[in-house]
Amino acid sequence: MSDLVIEQPVLPKISPATDAEIVTYLRRSCKFAEIADLTERDALILQLCEQYEVTVSDEEWQAAGDAFRTEHKILGVAETYAWLARQRISVEDWSEGIKVRLLARKLKAELFGEAVDSYYLQNREEYQRVALSQILVLNVTDAMKLAKALREEQASFCALALEYSKGKQSQENGGFTGVRFLNELLPEIAQAIATAIEGEIIGPIHTKLGYHILRVEKRFPPELSETVREQILDTLFEFWIQENSKAKMLDA
Amino acid sequence: MKITDLTSPTEEAIPVRKHSNCDLPFYRPLGRTNLTVSCLGLGGGGQISSEDTLYAFDQGINFFFYSSDLHHYLYSSMAGALRQLCGRKSRVREQVVLATVSYIVKTPDAIFSSLYDQFVDLGIDYIDIFFWGWIGADNAGDLQNCLNASNDIRGPNTVCQRTMERIFSTSERLKKMGAVRYIGASFHDHHLARQWLNNSLLDVVMVRHNVAHRTAQQEVFAQLDPQDSQRSGIVTFKSAGMHNFLGDPPVNLPKGCWQPTVPDLYRYSLSQNCVDVCLTGLTRREEVDAAIANVQQGKLSTAELDYLALYGDLHRQRVNVQDVPAERWYQPLAAAL
Numbered sequence: 162m163s164d165l166v167i168e169q170p171v172l173p174k175i176s177p178a179t180d181a182e183i184v185t186y187l188r189r190s191c192k193f194a195e196i197a198d199l200t201e202r203d204a205l206i207l208q209l210c211e212q213y214e215v216t217v218s219d220e221e222w223q224a225a226g227d228a229f230r231t232e233h234k235i236l237g238v239a240e241t242y243a244w245l246a247r248q249r250i251s252v253e254d255w256s257e258g259i260k261v262r263l264l265a266r267k268l269k270a271e272l273f274g275e276a277v278d279s280y281y282l283q284n285r286e287e288y289q290r291v292a293l294s295q296i297l298v299l300n301v302t303d304a305m306k307l308a309k310a311l312r313e314e315q316a317s318f319c320a321l322a323l324e325y326s327k328g329k330q331s332q333e334n335g336g337f338t339g340v341r342f343l344n345e346l347l348p349e350i351a352q353a354i355a356t357a358i359e360g361e362i363i364g365p366i367h368t369k370l371g372y373h374i375l376r377v378e379k380r381f382p383p384e385l386s387e388t389v390r391e392q393i394l395d396t397l398f399e400f401w402i403q404e405n406s407k408a409k410m411l412d413a
Numbered sequence: 414m415k416i417t418d419l420t421s422p423t424e425e426a427i428p429v430r431k432h433s434n435c436d437l438p439f440y441r442p443l444g445r446t447n448l449t450v451s452c453l454g455l456g457g458g459g460q461i462s463s464e465d466t467l468y469a470f471d472q473g474i475n476f477f478f479y480s481s482d483l484h485h486y487l488y489s490s491m492a493g494a495l496r497q498l499c500g501r502k503s504r505v506r507e508q509v510v511l512a513t514v515s516y517i518v519k520t521p522d523a524i525f526s527s528l529y530d531q532f533v534d535l536g537i538d539y540i541d542i543f544f545w546g547w548i549g550a551d552n553a554g555d556l557q558n559c560l561n562a563s564n565d566i567r568g569p570n571t572v573c574q575r576t577m578e579r580i581f582s583t584s585e586r587l588k589k590m591g592a593v594r595y596i597g598a599s600f601h602d603h604h605l606a607r608q609w610l611n612n613s614l615l616d617v618v619m620v621r622h623n624v625a626h627r628t629a630q631q632e633v634f635a636q637l638d639p640q641d642s643q644r645s646g647i648v649t650f651k652s653a654g655m656h657n658f659l660g661d662p663p664v665n666l667p668k669g670c671w672q673p674t675v676p677d678l679y680r681y682s683l684s685q686n687c688v689d690v691c692l693t694g695l696t697r698r699e700e701v702d703a704a705i706a707n708v709q710q711g712k713l714s715t716a717e718l719d720y721l722a723l724y725g726d727l728h729r730q731r732v733n734v735q736d737v738p739a740e741r742w743y744q745p746l747a748a749a750l
Contacts, residue, residue: 176571222416223417223418226416227418230419237419238419241419251417252416255416256416259416277578278572278575280520285521285562285565289561382560382561382562382564382614383561383562383565384564384565385565385571
């Protein structure tokens with residue numbers, strides 16, 4: 162047998178992308194508007210911070226930087242510089258990013274911190290979480306067969322999800338879709354599982370995605386954790402921005 | 414400007430007075446809570462005066478149970494003492510375990526009106542255990558609803574603490590402890606109590622238990638492991654009877670048999686597996702002394718426990734005197750002699 166020799170191609174040398182080239186890339190990949198929105202959001206936050214006299218002390222800034230590095234496991238000086246080099250940003254760029262995020266958090270707390278508790282108490286049930294499994298199929302006949310097998314033949318949910326589910330996450334993870342807040346779920350699904358007991362087979366439930374067979378693995382009662390607090394602050398802030406934008410448009 | 418430092422980021426013990434050390438220690442941990450409680454608890458159902466409530470505290474009782482809604486009229490006679498022991502300026506607050514109850518069990522939000530009443534009534538910074546009261550099959554769903562909010566109610570930095578701070582202004586203790594430290598429930602349905610044992614949302618389980626009503630022994634106490642430091646705390650109530658006063662001898666009790674005192678009936682509860690506190694309705698200081706002296710005798714013997722179960726059955730007319738061998742009636746008395 163003769164050896165087949167494939168000539169290795171010689172890749173041309175490419176210089177690191179310039180800022181202008183990156184902007185061009187964003188335009189042609191249709192990501193420009195998304196990044197522009199985020200840029201404008203930062204500008205808005207900085208102006209609002211000035212308006213409401215929200216500032217960051219050096220200690221807070223340093224602590225936020227330390228927290229970021231702990232979270233990303235960038236613990237030493239050398240590792241930090243190596244990480245910055247991989248990100249192609251300077252310490253100043255990174256520091257500014259940390260500062261803007263910190264200012265945004267302080268601004269939201271300044272504007273809506275006092276309202277978080279009452280908003281949470283009024284919408285408490287939405288912050289219930291469930292560990293949820295599902296099998297998603299596209300036609301009702303398949304869905305009915307699978308539900309019957311699960312209810313009457315004690316078939317394995319995991320095995321059926323691996324074989325039949327058309328949902329990417331549920332197919333890959335044997336049906337398990339993760340721990341989700343009720344308010345993140347499609348309304349039909351949230352309603353279907355509202356009173357379900359753990360382990361019960363629910364469905365098929367019809368949504369725009371297809372037919373879902375569901376199982377609540379575990380329920381987690383609502384709790385005003387730090388994550389939920391941040392979520393509520395974001396919700397109230399976004400609502401406030403939207404209302405103000407509408408009012409501005411009407412005035413114009 | 415930039416971040417400059419890139420180097421590596423990096424309970425107070427409650428003094429309690431000692432009592433004799435025996436198989437029935439006067440002070441004990443209350444299940445998985447961080448509370449040290451006296452085995453005898455004092456509620457206001459017996460309309461004990463504030464003066465005698467303070468006397469009970471001086472004698473070592475540190476678990477006090479207070480209601481601000483149902484039975485408030487009865488409990489209010491001990492309120493003055495609780496204000497003194499647990500009020501904002503108290504210097505002995507950390508030595509007291511204040512348990513309160515609300516019988517209005519519907520939604521978690523109901524707690525705010527109960528806490529408001531209790532904070533106003535007693536002038537306090539925090540409550541050690543808040544009990545949802547009178548739980549049975551008819552309000553099991555409401556209890557589930559209320560317990561789902563436990564993590565928003567108990568401990569520091571919660572919605573509950575912040576709400577109370579807004580109403581009453583903050584204090585060091587309120588900040589440190591939260592408005593409520595632990596959650597309890599008082600059950601009238603033992604089967605339901607069993608379902609909630611060792612649940613992370615419920616710290617203390619309170620059940621009715623006495624010599625005539627012993628269901629809790631199998632349904633609740635037997636389900637707990639005394640070596641498990643994470644088990645539910647257990648409090649019993651109605652140890653001297655609910656509708657029948659068990660301190661009175663049953664009509665058919667054979668002559669010359671042991672007639673247990675009310676403190677003996679408390680000790681019956683405290684001799685059961687994992688019972689941490691027997692809640693009493695003591696009415697005056699002499700009863701405080703008698704109850705403390707009684708529990709210092711240690712747990713009841715097997716023969717005494719057997720006899721008291723028989724005594725309870727006779728109270729409920731569940732046994733014929735003639736059907737029981739004489740030694741079971743007289744054994745505890747003979748052992749005492």
